[in-house]
Amino acid sequence: MRIGSTELGKGRAYVIADVGSNYNGSLEMAKEYIYAAKEIGVDAVKFQTYEAATLLNPFKPGGEPWQAYDVVKKYELPLSWHQELFDHAENMGIEFLTTPFDLSVLDELSRIGIRAFKIASGDLTFSPLLRKVGSFGKPVLLSTGMADLEEVRLAIRTLQENGSRHIALLHCVSNYPPRFEQVNLKAMVTMAERFDVPVGLSDHTSGNTTALGAIALGASIIEKHITMDRQLGTPDAPFAMTVAEFGRMVTDIRNLERALGDGVKVPAEDEREERTWARRGIYARVDIEAGGPLTMENVKFVRPENGVPASEWSRFEGKVLRETLTKDRPLKRDYI
Numbered sequence: 001m002r003i004g005s006t007e008l009g010k011g012r013a014y015v016i017a018d019v020g021s022n023y024n025g026s027l028e029m030a031k032e033y034i035y036a037a038k039e040i041g042v043d044a045v046k047f048q049t050y051e052a053a054t055l056l057n058p059f060k061p062g063g064e065p066w067q068a069y070d071v072v073k074k075y076e077l078p079l080s081w082h083q084e085l086f087d088h089a090e091n092m093g094i095e096f097l098t099t100p101f102d103l104s105v106l107d108e109l110s111r112i113g114i115r116a117f118k119i120a121s122g123d124l125t126f127s128p129l130l131r132k133v134g135s136f137g138k139p140v141l142l143s144t145g146m147a148d149l150e151e152v153r154l155a156i157r158t159l160q161e162n163g164s165r166h167i168a169l170l171h172c173v174s175n176y177p178p179r180f181e182q183v184n185l186k187a188m189v190t191m192a193e194r195f196d197v198p199v200g201l202s203d204h205t206s207g208n209t210t211a212l213g214a215i216a217l218g219a220s221i222i223e224k225h226i227t228m229d230r231q232l233g234t235p236d237a238p239f240a241m242t243v244a245e246f247g248r249m250v251t252d253i254r255n256l257e258r259a260l261g262d263g264v265k266v267p268a269e270d271e272r273e274e275r276t277w278a279r280r281g282i283y284a285r286v287d288i289e290a291g292g293p294l295t296m297e298n299v300k301f302v303r304p305e306n307g308v309p310a311s312e313w314s315r316f317e318g319k320v321l322r323e324t325l326t327k328d329r330p331l332k333r334d335y336i
Contacts, residue, residue: 001168002139003115004095006095008220013221013253013257014044014220014221015044015221016044016045016046016141017037017042017226018223019046019225019236020075020234021234021235022228022232022237023077027084030077030085032228034088034089034096036243037094037246038094040243041247041254042094042246046098046223047085048098048099049079049100049109050100050105053073054102054104056069077098086113090113097114100117100129101120106132110138114138116138116139116140116141117141118141119133119143120143122146122174124146124155125154125155130162134158134164136163137163138164138166139167140166141200141223142155142167142169142170143202145172146174152169152191153195168220168221169188169200170199171188171191171201172202172203172204177239178204185210188201188214188217199220200219200222201219202224203222204224204225208245208252212256216256224241225241226243227243229242276306277303279305281301281303281306281309282312282330283331284299285300288321289321290321290323294319295317295318299331307332316331322335323335
């Protein structure tokens with residue numbers, strides 16, 4: 001699975017900085033996030049594309065006004081800005097992604113050049129959206145918050161039946177932030193085994209603990225919210241990482257990926273020489289005359305490993321020396 005020129009897979013996670021509402025209604029601030037994300041080594045910066053009128057009903061089931069409606073409306077990212085933001089990201093060399101919440105915007109997003117679609121957890125069961133997204137044949141990042149395996153399976157099937165061939169699943173807990181005991185990172189592994197697709201984590205916890213844990217468990221994608229300031233006053237700012245924190249997380253992720261290695265148990269290149277100095281050889285504890293046997297009483301096992309290694313003692317115990325071995329000299333094979 002590729003997004004643009006980047007291949008998603010084990011060994012190097014695709015890191016997404018989710019701006020959400022934290023652009024705070026400012027086109028210039030939105031551009032600043034793109035610049036900052038590139039500077040700290042992020043692969044993609046993500047926004048959200050919606051209109052409150054097509055996302056929320058203004059009234060709750062009981063008929064009273066839903067205050068969330070006005071909040072959501074305040075942070076609509078104008079569709080007219082998307083091409084400018086996409087072009088800015090292209091110039092910066094970072095992928096521009098967005099989460100579409102409205103069927104009517106999909107054609108325009110595709111025309112702009114969006115290379116992959118992100119589906120929010122809440123829309124995993126919004127089959128009309130899934131069908132249309134699938135029809136573009138572009139990679140899909142599907143968040144799975146609040147879902148069980150059967151719902152995930154049905155969403156994948158809907159996407160595939162309508163043209164999707166490349167789908168990645170993001171494990172997610174749709175609380176902001178969730179408690180650590182709610183995260184259940186191993187569910188990400190379950191989805192990888194069940195559906196045989198790339199998996200990752202859309203994370204709303206504080207800090208980078210769960211992101212690093214996901215990497216250790218094989219995540220191909222990490223998505224977290226980013227903010228210029230947690231006191232910004234936007235809905236997403238309080239649980240988002242600051243740019244500096246996000247940058248440290250990216251560094252930690254890359255270091256962890258290097259540390260995980262390939263799983264083959266062999267000495268590291270730099271430690272091969274160290275084996276001589278860290279392992280023990282067989283040495284004379286006292287002068288051992290020629291014709292005398294080797295015993296636990298007249299030898300010692302000390303570093304460095306010189307001559308016969310301590311691991312071979314069972315083959316040499318009781319053997320007779322052909323020449324005198326003086327105190328502190330290592331035992332050589334041709335002394336026997």
